[in-house]
Amino acid sequence: MVTPKKETEEGKHKEGKEDNDNADYGETVKECPECGSKNLIRDYERAELFCGDCGLVVAENIVDLGPEWRAFDFEQVSRRARVGAPMTYRIHDKGLSTLVTWSPTGHGQYKLKRWQQRTHIANTTERSFIFALSEIDRMACALRLPMNIREASSMLYRKAMKQRLIRGRSIEGIATAIIYITCRQYGVPRTLEEVRAISRVEQKEISRAYRFLLRELDLKVTPASPVDFVPRFCSLLDLSSNIQSNAIEIIKRATEKELTNGRGPIGIAAAAIYIAAILGGEHRTQKEVSDVTGVTEVTIRNRYKELSEQLDIDVLL
DNA sequence: AAGACGAAAGTGGTTGA
DNA sequence: TCAACAACTTTCGTCTT
Secondary structure, eight states, X not given: OOOOOOOOHHHIIIIIHHHOTTTTHHHHOOSOTTTOOOOEEEETTTTEEEETTTOOEEEEOOOOOOGGGGGGHHHHHHHHSOOSSOOOTTSTTTTOOOOOOOOSSSSHHHHHHHHHHHHHHHHHHHHHHHHHHHHHHHHHHHTTOOHHHHHHHHHXXXXXXXXXXXTTSOXXXXXXXXXXXXXXXXXXXXXXXXXXXXXXXXXXXXXXHHHHHHHHTTOOOOOXXXXXXXXXXXXXXXXXXXXXXXXXXXXXXXXXXXXXXXXXXXXXXXXXXXXXXHHTTOOOOHHHHXXXXXXXXXXXXXXXXXXXXXXXXXXXX
């Protein structure tokens, strides 16, 4: 993710303003509009302000949204033009409903029948698309995801549909995988387990759809960083914010020493949190951390042994 | 009694011939 | 397509507090 450095003022005004209504939100907002939490975290590297409790991105400035974004130039252009109601991707026809008037004069029944046949296919795909969007919305709500992620998910689904990738596959599976992918792209990753819990399909199918989409849509999803999980896990464990920053510090040092290579990011995050909590006098048992993060106590032990030894951290219980 | 520890065997995904 | 492989899980007996 590359944060945009100051371009010319011109460019800022033309590009930025309409696309991101929360442009200066970050300076004023003090609590999460979604859950009311005051635990807001400022991430300068990613140029975003997000809620430590629900993961809601309150304000952000992300420009690099991946290669697929640019393909939708037309919509972006029409979005910038201040004409008509704002369009949203979460409505199946982008909010532009077409009213088909039927004239009693003309060729009557026969033509109507032809029209119905021709549009039958369109109607069924349309229907499944509506269903997919409602599913995306349902899951996004359940995961308390911010609006921008929901919109991005809807867009991705639309793209997959345009490329005829849905045919013969489960809508649920694809939709779930898309949620999973989008969370990753926005740096607020959910674990596979968390996503599975709110989905109607099993993990195996989510994984299959996930790999399939990455391949077919040629998406680049950088491996999740352990740091991305820390705020949410810490708040689930009811740990104070300085524990949180200590855990992130531990992860950064571990990354520098390349202790994280080839290890699962969640296990690293779990161990770092476990260590930071003990050092900060807010001890949590391995079981508690395990329950929240979804990695086993064994893995937490192994990671935390490695980290504490290699980083010379004395953890006295 | 609860938590931490670690050995050993099992599982699912990745890789390379 | 298959086997080797590494990370992680499951299970379980033991030690520590």
